[in-house]
Amino acid sequence: MITIARLFTYPVKSCRGVEHRSARLMVAGLEHDREWMFVAPGGRFLTQRELPALARVVVQVGDEGLRLEADGAGSVSGELDGTGPASEVAVWGDRVTGIDQGDAVAGWASDYLGRDVRLVRLHSEARRPSSREWTGEVEALTRFTDGYPLLVISRDSLDDLNARLNEPLPVDRFRPNLVLDGLPPYGEDSLGDLVGDGIRLRVVKPCSRCVVTTTDQGTGAVQGDEPIRTLRGYRWDARLKGVTFGQNTIVVEGVGQELRVGMEFA
Numbered sequence: 313m314i315t316i317a318r319l320f321t322y323p324v325k326s327c328r329g330v331e332h333r334s335a336r337l338m339v340a341g342l343e344h345d346r347e348w349m350f351v352a353p354g355g356r357f358l359t360q361r362e363l364p365a366l367a368r369v370v371v372q373v374g375d376e377g378l379r380l381e382a383d384g385a386g387s388v389s390g391e392l393d394g395t396g397p398a399s400e401v402a403v404w405g406d407r408v409t410g411i412d413q414g415d416a417v418a419g420w421a422s423d424y425l426g427r428d429v430r431l432v433r434l435h436s437e438a439r440r441p442s443s444r445e446w447t448g449e450v451e452a453l454t455r456f457t458d459g460y461p462l463l464v465i466s467r468d469s470l471d472d473l474n475a476r477l478n479e480p481l482p483v484d485r486f487r488p489n490l491v492l493d494g495l496p497p498y499g500e501d502s503l504g505d506l507v508g509d510g511i512r513l514r515v516v517k518p519c520s521r522c523v524v525t526t527t528d529q530g531t532g533a534v535q536g537d538e539p540i541r542t543l544r545g546y547r548w549d550a551r552l553k554g555v556t557f558g559q560n561t562i563v564v565e566g567v568g569q570e571l572r573v574g575m576e577f578a
Contacts (some may be wrong), residue, residue: 314506314577317467318483318491321345324380324431325403325456326359327369328529329484334572337511337563340440340453341461342489342571344373349456350421350429351410355401357456360524360532363425367532380417388420394436401432403456409435442562446517452562460560462489463519464500469557472497476542484529485539486521488558490571500559506577511566513577518549518556525557 320329323344336343350358350366360366365382372379373392381387390413401410410432412418418430434440434455442452442460454461465488474480483491492500506513521543527534543555 314492314494316490316571316573316575316577317493318488319571319573320487320489320491322487323348323371323373323378324369325349325357326363326366326524327371327380328367329487330371330373332573334570337566337569337571339563339567340455341457341563345461345489346454346456348378348413348431348433349401349403349410350425351401351432353428353430355399355410355432357401357403358429360527361522363427364527364534365425365532367527367529369421369424378413378417380420382424385420385424388417390414390417392433394433398435399432403440404458406440408438408440410438411435442516442560446560447514447562448516450514450562450564452516460517461563462513462561463558464488464490464492464503464506464513464515464561465558466492466495466497466500468493468495468497469500473539473542473557476546477538479538481525481539482529485525485527486558487524487529490561492577503559505564506561508575508577509566509569511569511571512564513561513566514564515559515561517560518552519558519560520549520552520554521557522554 319332322329325346370381377391379389397412413431503515547555549556
């Protein structure tokens with residue numbers, strides 16, 4: 313039986329993840345996952361590829377609002393503002409509407425990162441579909457992810473990779489939403505649908521890995537070329553022209569249901 317071992321969201325794209333015991337499944341992924349994003353002047357998205365210090369930004373989302381904190385930089389709080397100035401922002405090849413989250417958050421983040429940035433929230437009416445090349449007949453919506461609403465890896469895949477490395481890496485290097493038990497190493501590669509408790513998730517595309525996996529998610533320091541170098545030796549995908557680890561996954565059924573640690577899938 314396949315079970316959820318760990319569950320994560322990343323409310324602000326490229327900032328530190330939040331681990332949960334349960335999380336609500338929405339049409340575009342887990343609730344609040346990648347709902348916010350830092351942008352450069354002009355609206356271009358920013359990630360750890362360009363600003364690895366984003367890894368050190370701790371995010372909290374609650375009824376009282378959004379709170380950002382980083383060691384040595386203090387913190388800033390703001391309302392869950394969906395009514396601010398709207399503008400078009402770019403994430404990879406897509407352009408969607410973002411809502412600016414105000415000067416206080418922008419000032420704090422600009423001081424911390426050492427460059428002019430703004431924080432935007434995805435407009436509630438924005439629709440950003442994943443590539444139909446991979447999702448087929450399903451229109452799978454996502455927010456500010458790299459392209460798909462969920463990322464799944466198995467615990468045994470990470471264990472297998474770590475057995476090949478000189479220094480094992482924690483799961484946060486790979487920024488998954490769901491970590492699964494009950495699969496052999498890379499068993500997620502051959503999954504179709506994950507079905508349980510009125511929920512149906514569909515594995516659709518291998519996840520190509522980038523330099524973010526070489527960044528310590530606690531310190532924001534880039535540490536050499538692992539795991540990319542090792543993955544290149546046995547996880548090269550000729551079609552995607554890159555190394556893969558984990559599977560991009562979409563929501564087919566179960567919007568409004570809760571995913572929880574220990575939940576079983578057929």
